[in-house]
Amino acid sequence: MHNKSLTELSIALRQRQISSVELTSLFLDRITRYGAPLNCFITVTPEMALNQAREADKRLQAGDAGPLTGIPLAHKDIFCTKGVKTSSGSKMLDNFIAPYDATVVEKSQAAFMVMLGKANMDEFAMGSSNETSYYGPVKNPWDLQAVPGGSSGGSAAAVAARLTPIATGTDTGGSIRQPAALCNLTGLKPTYGLVSRYGMIAFASSLDQGGPIGHSAEDVAHLLNIIAGFDPRDSTSIDRPKEDYTLQLNQDITGLKIGLPTEYFGEGLDAEVGKVLEQALKELEKAGASLHDIHLPHTPLAVPVYYIIAPAECSSNLSRFDGVRFGHRCENPKDMIDLFKRSRGEGFGAEVKRRIMIGTYALSAGYYDAYYLKAQQIRRLITQDFKQAFHQVDVIMGPTSPTPAFNLGEKTDDPLKMYLSDIYTLSVNLAGLPGLSIPAGFVKQRPVGLQLIGNYFSEAKLLNVAHQFQQRTVWHSAIPKAYQ
Amino acid sequence: MSLHREDVEKIAHLARISLSEQDIPLYTRNLSNILALVEQMNRVDTTGITPMAHPLDATARLRPDVVTETNQREWFQQIAPQVEAGLYLVPKVIE
Numbered sequence: 001m002h003n004k005s006l007t008e009l010s011i012a013l014r015q016r017q018i019s020s021v022e023l024t025s026l027f028l029d030r031i032t033r034y035g036a037p038l039n040c041f042i043t044v045t046p047e048m049a050l051n052q053a054r055e056a057d058k059r060l061q062a063g064d065a066g067p068l069t070g071i072p073l074a075h076k077d078i079f080c081t082k083g084v085k086t087s088s089g090s091k092m093l094d095n096f097i098a099p100y101d102a103t104v105v106e107k108s109q110a111a112f113m114v115m116l117g118k119a120n121m122d123e124f125a126m127g128s129s130n131e132t133s134y135y136g137p138v139k140n141p142w143d144l145q146a147v148p149g150g151s152s153g154g155s156a157a158a159v160a161a162r163l164t165p166i167a168t169g170t171d172t173g174g175s176i177r178q179p180a181a182l183c184n185l186t187g188l189k190p191t192y193g194l195v196s197r198y199g200m201i202a203f204a205s206s207l208d209q210g211g212p213i214g215h216s217a218e219d220v221a222h223l224l225n226i227i228a229g230f231d232p233r234d235s236t237s238i239d240r241p242k243e244d245y246t247l248q249l250n251q252d253i254t255g256l257k258i259g260l261p262t263e264y265f266g267e268g269l270d271a272e273v274g275k276v277l278e279q280a281l282k283e284l285e286k287a288g289a290s291l292h293d294i295h296l297p298h299t300p301l302a303v304p305v306y307y308i309i310a311p312a313e314c315s316s317n318l319s320r321f322d323g324v325r326f327g328h329r330c331e332n333p334k335d336m337i338d339l340f341k342r343s344r345g346e347g348f349g350a351e352v353k354r355r356i357m358i359g360t361y362a363l364s365a366g367y368y369d370a371y372y373l374k375a376q377q378i379r380r381l382i383t384q385d386f387k388q389a390f391h392q393v394d395v396i397m398g399p400t401s402p403t404p405a406f407n408l409g410e411k412t413d414d415p416l417k418m419y420l421s422d423i424y425t426l427s428v429n430l431a432g433l434p435g436l437s438i439p440a441g442f443v444k445q446r447p448v449g450l451q452l453i454g455n456y457f458s459e460a461k462l463l464n465v466a467h468q469f470q471q472r473t474v475w476h477s478a479i480p481k482a483y484q
Numbered sequence: 485m486s487l488h489r490e491d492v493e494k495i496a497h498l499a500r501i502s503l504s505e506q507d508i509p510l511y512t513r514n515l516s517n518i519l520a521l522v523e524q525m526n527r528v529d530t531t532g533i534t535p536m537a538h539p540l541d542a543t544a545r546l547r548p549d550v551v552t553e554t555n556q557r558e559w560f561q562q563i564a565p566q567v568e569a570g571l572y573l574v575p576k577v578i579e
Contacts, residue, residue, distance in 0.1 A: 099560050192539040206538060235544060304522045315499060322500075324572050329565035335575050337500070345502030353501055354511065357492070358518055360499040374525050376535030381528070383536060416517055432539020456540065 001026055002162040003479065006071060006219045009165060013060055013070045020060065020070030024053040024114050027072045031116065031163045034483060038139050040148075040157040042077045043085050044117035056112040068226060069112040074167040076155050077118035078125055079105050079210070080199040088201045089121040089133040089151075092321050092328045092347030102199025103231045104168055104210050111226045116164050120154030123349045124318065125175055125203045127151050128421050131412055132351040139408070140183060141480040142446055146405035149179030155213050156183040161483040166214040166223050170200060172207045173306055174400070174425025177437035180213050181400035181449020184439045184478055186466060187213040188220050191457050192432035193238035195224075196231035204313035205236070207306075207429040216476050217438065217466035221245035224459060240457070248460045249467040254288030256465065259393030263299040264424055270403045276441035276448040277399055280469070284397075287468055292393055296385040301378050302427040303419055308362050308375035309430070314352075315359025321347060354415060383431040390455045395465055399424050400437040400449035428453055436462045439475035447475075487516045 001009075001018060012018050028046050035041050049072065056070035080086045080098035082105075087093045101109070108115070122132040130138040130153025138153040140146040141161040148157040152169030156179035159167050169176040171189035180187025188211045195210040202208060212223035224245045231237040258281070265274060281291055323329035323343025330346055333339035348356070362371035389396060401421060411418045428435040433453055440450035450469075454462045470476050487495075492512045496503045503511060557570055566573040 095563075097563055099556070099563065193542070232547060236538065236542065238540065238542070239545075298528075301524060301528065304524045307518060308522055308525075319500075323565065324574055325560075326563045326565075333575050336577055339575055340500040341497075341502040344500055345504075348501065350507075353499075353503070354514055354518070356499050356501060357495045357511070357515060361495050361515070361519075364495075364498060371522065371525075373535050374530060375522075376537060377530035377533040378525055378528055380533055380536035381530070383539070415514055416521060419521075430539075 002030060005216060006068060006165060006214070006222045009071050010067055014065070020053040020056040020114060021050060023070065024049050024072050024116070027116055027164055034161055035163060037144070038141060038157050038161055039136050040120050040138050040154040040161070040163065041074070041117045042087055042089070042120050042135050042154070045084055045115060048084070049114050049116050052109070052112070052114040056114060059112050066111045068222060070114065072114040072116045072164055073108060073223070074116050074119045074155060074158050074164040075105060076121050076152050076167065076169050078121060078170050078201045079168060080201070081105050081115070081118065084118065086118065086201070087134070088125070089123040089135060090347065090349065090352070091134040094134065094328065096327055100199060103196035103233065104200065104227045107227050107229070113226070119152070119158055119167055122151035122153065123352050124201065124314070125151040125170055125172055126314070126351050126355055128174065128178060128418050129406070129411065130154065131408065132349055134349060137408055140405050141483055142184065143405065145407050146446060147182065147408055149182035149401070149405065151175040152179050152213060156180055156185055156187070159183070159185055159213055159215065160480060162479065166212060166219055168210060168227065169213045170208055170210045171429065172203050172310060173429050174422040176211050176213055177400050177425050177435055177449065177451060178422065180437040182405040182447060184447035184475065185213055185215060186217050186220050186439070186476060187211065187437050188224065188459065188462070189428065189435045190224065190228065190459055191434045193236050194228050194457070194459070196229070196234040196237050198231055198233040202317040204310040205317060206313060207310060209429070216470055217463045218246065218249055221249060221463045243460060245460050245463055248464040251464050252288065253284070253465055253468045256289040256395065257393040258284060258289050258291050259294035259389050259396045260291055261294050261296040261299065261389070261396060261398055263296050264398030268402050268423065269399055270443070272443040273399055273403060273448050276443060277450055280440040280450050281397065283472055284469060287472060294389045294393060294396065296389060296427070298378065298382045298385050299427060302382060302430060303423060305375045305378045305382065305430060306426040307358065307419060308371050309379065311355040311359035312362050312372050313359070315356045315363065318352070318356055351415065379430050382427050386431045386433060395462065396453040398451050400451040404443045404446035404448055424451060432456070434459050434462055436466055438466045438469060439478070441475055487512055487519065
């Protein structure tokens with residue numbers, strides 16, 4: 001049962017082959033059995049889950065159920081959950097019981113999905129390996145020596161080990177797509193503004209976007225149907241008609257024009273990863289798509305631009321953690337400044353401090369134009385590269401990550417090395433476009449992800465192409481041995 | 485761009501973050517390296533390019549001026565480190 005797709009689970013629940021309580025118990029048991037060594041959950045909520053499952057069973061019995069009613073999921077611990085600890089992977093929020101639900105959480109509850117728990121993550125979503133979490137690193141179910149990716153590493157590891165059928169994540173510079181790639185999953189970062197950021201603890205507000213991490217494009221489409229949509233409580237939420245992302249899945253992709261940015265296949269890309277992607281692209285050619293070389297000339301600037309804009313926004317967003325209203329507070333502060341400084345000094349980890357300080361510096365008097373404004377200007381050039389490319393092609397494809405999963409501890413000493421592992425994902429956030437990572441094969445038993453980038457609001461098209469690929473390939477259904 | 489110890493101390497103060505003495509050299513190196521990476525931006529001529537603040541160039545949405553939220557002070561203050569009579573307590577600010 002733990003290997004079934006959301007569609008299969010939905011049918012099993014409706015046909016009474018299994019109840020939601022049974023299904024929930026089955027996944028809770030798997031979490032008990034496998035969760036601790038992987039360290040993929042910060043909080044497991046069994047009682048709440050079983051209550052929600054009983055509620056879902058009533059709906060199912062009454063014939064009043066939605067497509068995902070009764071199906072369990074895990075939320076990244078960045079989404080506020082009323083009455084449940086919401087830590088964002090930080091000591092700062094180790095004592096934070098959220099007083100309200102994030103819109104994403106509210107929507108999954110309104111669909112009568114069942115929350116199993118809160119997934120581990122890099123502290124405040126700052127990291128690419130899930131090693132900056134206050135709760136310790138998450139292990140990759142494919143190889144316990146390897147990182148699961150980050151920052152949504154707990155969500156990805158939990159789905160990969162079949163401890164939950166699907167999970168939510170957030171993506172500011174690759175935090176859904178990169179862990180999906182490293183754990184052999186399908187992960188979608190939607191267009192900026194499609195999924196509400198209300199109750200999603202802010203890192204860089206002009207880049208942050210929530211989305212699903214699952215086993216297939218079809219599963220991801222189902223969860224996107226639930227969590228996408230306009231929310232007046234998020235000032236950057238886009239007001240547009242609701243879509244059904246499953247409708248286009250089966251469309252033929254004959255004639256699809258795929259753009260391959262030469263900048264994504266050159267220096268820096270692991271040669272074996274390159275070969276895996278080449279095979280995957282051939283498969284899409286067989287399905288009727290054509291491949292075209294394109295250029296995104298400002299790609300190399302994505303890293304420097306991102307490491308100004310994201311820290312600048314983070315330094316502003318994280319100023320709310322002051323030890324006064326909620327979160328960690330230092331002992332015996334002697335004055336206000338001491339209260340702020342020590343609460344923050346003790347509550348934040350090293351990577352978060354680095355980014356707050358870079359952002360503070362970039363925004364400080366005399367430096368604003370040279371750093372922040374300059375970065376925002378190049379951000380427009382990066383976006384224009386994409387706009388031009390979409391005049392020529394329908395979808396852009398390339399690697400999600402330059403290498404398969406690296407080893408735990410391999411990059412923790414050098415922040416810059418870690419930053420460069422996000423080279424192919426950052427520009428998608430800067431432009432606000434949707435990006436999807438899908439399983440494309442393996443290099444030395446570690447998964448490789450293929451990244452699909454689409455024009456604004458082309459999620460249905462991306463999921464269609466991914467689904468067609470998954471109809472012809474078996475990569476996405478591979479399960480790590482220990483968790484079969 | 486290379487930072488000195490005093491620069492990092494100043495930035496940490498502006499950011500209201502206490503750093504331990506022994507960590508300052510490491511942060512000085514880390515931050516200098518990040519700023520060196522960021523220097524690459526200067527290779528691009530951006531004269532006349534409008535800075536991009538929002539991916540879809542959307543502007544703030546207006547909403548009707550009606551009450552939508554109720555007062556939940558007690559509920560929200562349950563998670564505060566120190567409160568008294570509905571007020572957040574902090575060290576004395578005014579002598």
